[in-house]
Amino acid sequence: MEYSTDIVVIGAGITGLTTGFYLDRDKQNFLILDNRDYPGGVIHTEKCGDFVYETGPNTGVLGTLEAVKLFEQLHGEKSLTADYALEKASTAAKKRFIVKGGKPNIMPMGVGKGISTKLFTFKDKLRVLFEPFRKRGTNPDETLAEFVKRRLGESILDYAINPFISGVYAGDPGMLVTKYAFPKLYNLEQNYGSLIGGSVKIGKVRKKEKEQNPDLKKVTRETFSAEYGLSNLAYGVYNRIGEERFILSAQKAVVAKTDDGYEVSFIKNGERSTIKCRCVVNTAGAYAFPELFPFVDDEDKKVISNLVYSGVVECALGFEKWEGSPLDGFGCLVPQKENRKILGALYMSTLFKNRAPKGGALLSIFMGGMRHLDYLDLSDTEIKKIVAEDISSIFDIKEFAPDMFKIMRHRNAIPQYQADTKQRIEAIEKIEKQFPGLIVGGNMIGGIGMADRIKQGVQLAEKAKI
Template sequence: MQETDIVIIGAGLTGLSTAFNLKKAGRDVLVLEKQQRIGGQICTYIDEGFTFESGPNTGVVSFPEVTELFQALANECQMETARESSKRRLIWKGKHFHALPSGLISAVTTPLFSLKDKFRILGEPWRKQGTDPDESIGSLAQRRLGRSFFEYAVDPFISGVYAGDPMKLCTRYALPKLYNLEANYGSFVRGAMAKVKEPKTDRDRMATKKVFSAVGGLQHLVQALAKNVEIVTGAQDIRVRPDGEGMWKVSYADTVISCHHVVTTVGAYALPDLLPFIPQEQLEPITRLFYAPIIQVCVGVRDAGALRLPAFGGLVPSKEGKQVLGILFPSECFEGRAPEGGALYSYFMGGARHADYLQKSDDEIRQMVIDAFHEMLKYPSDIEPDMIRIFRHEHAIPQYYADSGERLRAVADLQQRYPGLVLAGNLRDGIGMGNRIHQAAEIAATI
């Protein structure tokens, strides 16, 4: 029987970041991964001169821990922040993309919002505070900002972040910072102004809110995190159980490992097989978590001519009835993602409201992408993409609905009942890369 201090299950960003932090603190760590590769959803490809991601494309420096992690990895991996031009966000309406307002003049002149709501937004600081702690993002947005702001700003934003339905996602869990602006200050505007005035330490300022990737692609971040960590890939049929003497037994294939701590970073759906000693009724509040499926299609054009759009990407409101949730423009955000004069796009389809798209054939998906290529990006009919790569993710993004409170209480109860067991990953604490890095740092510090 092998012995170690801590076993981490899952070699995605959460697991690798946790292992890196623990290793840096001098702890003995072993990471088990059932796949033959590390990185979880993160995977960078280089093909025909294009560098693209099959999973997450970007993160946000939303916590100091993100900056600190890249500083610690400086010799192995460099953070790359998005170009200034990529701060521009586009929203589809009618037959064109329109820029989201970035100032007073553009807010007044934009065709995205109704005249009534443009005036209505002026009264937001004095609008009555909500009383439902489980209010959906959609309900909150319409109540405080108006219907057109919901339809052409909030709804496409939620499609871009969660690939979800804003009328089902609970603000308190899915967008806690937004929820707290109203809960603590009575208004989004007043809360945002108060936040700006709050004193910040040098460490607070490390959370720059900038969009980031890694130079050369996010796979470089994964490889840097894994460099000095012991990892077993291809570890099938992993099972965890307490040994009754304050230790844990983790088994896979013909191997059994004894350890003091076990950190799981797998999806909620994988927990019953992983933790067979926990009764199903205790896990059910966790395992019922729904994951929106996503199809990501990477499209490369060698000669984009004058059709390149200086923007982060374009989002599509559900009201517009399009087959794509949005199109990201990675080559406008970061260097070296496309050949000189070319462009790289990432199309996103499916999501919580179109889960059936996952069953469409590659030919159907390819045709949907080509149609959007011509209609939405305005490429002439005689120009076709030079590269199309399709990636399917059955369990892409967890949806934080109103029952998330039950899930979080169940996690806390199980961790208290079984000391040494930590249930981590995106089933709690947020879905972005910044959230994963922040959670990993907190877990390592706690252990």
């Protein structure tokens, strides 16, 4: 088959879906291509009896205006199971736990609780008080671990930042570079000389911005999902764009440069097809780049595909009747120092409605990450054994017998923005200059969370439009 369109978006994950949503709104001519047989990319929800569980991301943060606006515009859109509806997490989400001494300890929010917590040493609590008087760092490639030790202290690295990084990046703070992985944090120190002082000043700036643009008040940083799971978010966007715009299950896609644009070829149902177009927007991960774009200079392809991704084993555990210690919060994270094998657990049935039967529980457990990439190769039996040991011990469960136990392995889960990020950004800028009409997005740049992905999706649509 031969198609012709103006813009081809590669990838129907949340980035590509957002790009499509705005191209559609602006009456552009486009197609979206993906090798999976459903929209959403790593976002995917499954149902098993009365349990509704995620196989990829579980929760997002309302952290960008673009995410808020997308959800507003989708309201009432048909999703997979009903009308699309954003679901904000229950107020319990504010309580987060860190495992210390084998049991969940509440993560202090605020000064009073910070002083009394057993998570950090007395010395480091004092160090935090003097943080505003510490000198600015001078190394732009400083890792997050070095940054936190220098400004806040070792116990804060071990019992706050280390587990937080496992929870968000499935990463290692000793490998992530603050400037690229946490640009806001880096800029606080560089611009204001202190995290505490900078946060106070930024708070004032944000307050003024909100007065000038009341829309910003909606960027609440609350935790979100969609009713009956995140797939409904993906299907809300998919249905709005219209299924005729999608070519799913497209295998072995390759892009070629032509005199007046690009030709994207792929195999579907055993048949090779091509699409001629003016512009190609990539939203696939860095690992897919060399095969998709063979005409790009080898050195640039290498810089892109060298991006390290952490691997994650995700388990969805359903209990018809929960008999462990109370799940009254967002979840618990396990610091590396604790020598346990899981990275953490999310209390999904506490956060969102309709995820488990009444009196039961749904947990999402994570293992592996940069701490243990080798866990991706464990058998199901080995994974179940680890989970049984850790979950029984953390939640005081006498007889560990979940009614549902699903295992998902993600080999290219979360990109790790390390010291080579600058080179990657430069390579992308060079490629886009060298090949007009080729736009390189995806989670290789611009942030890993869903809200950042949506923000980038909006920017990609803007760049691709005529």
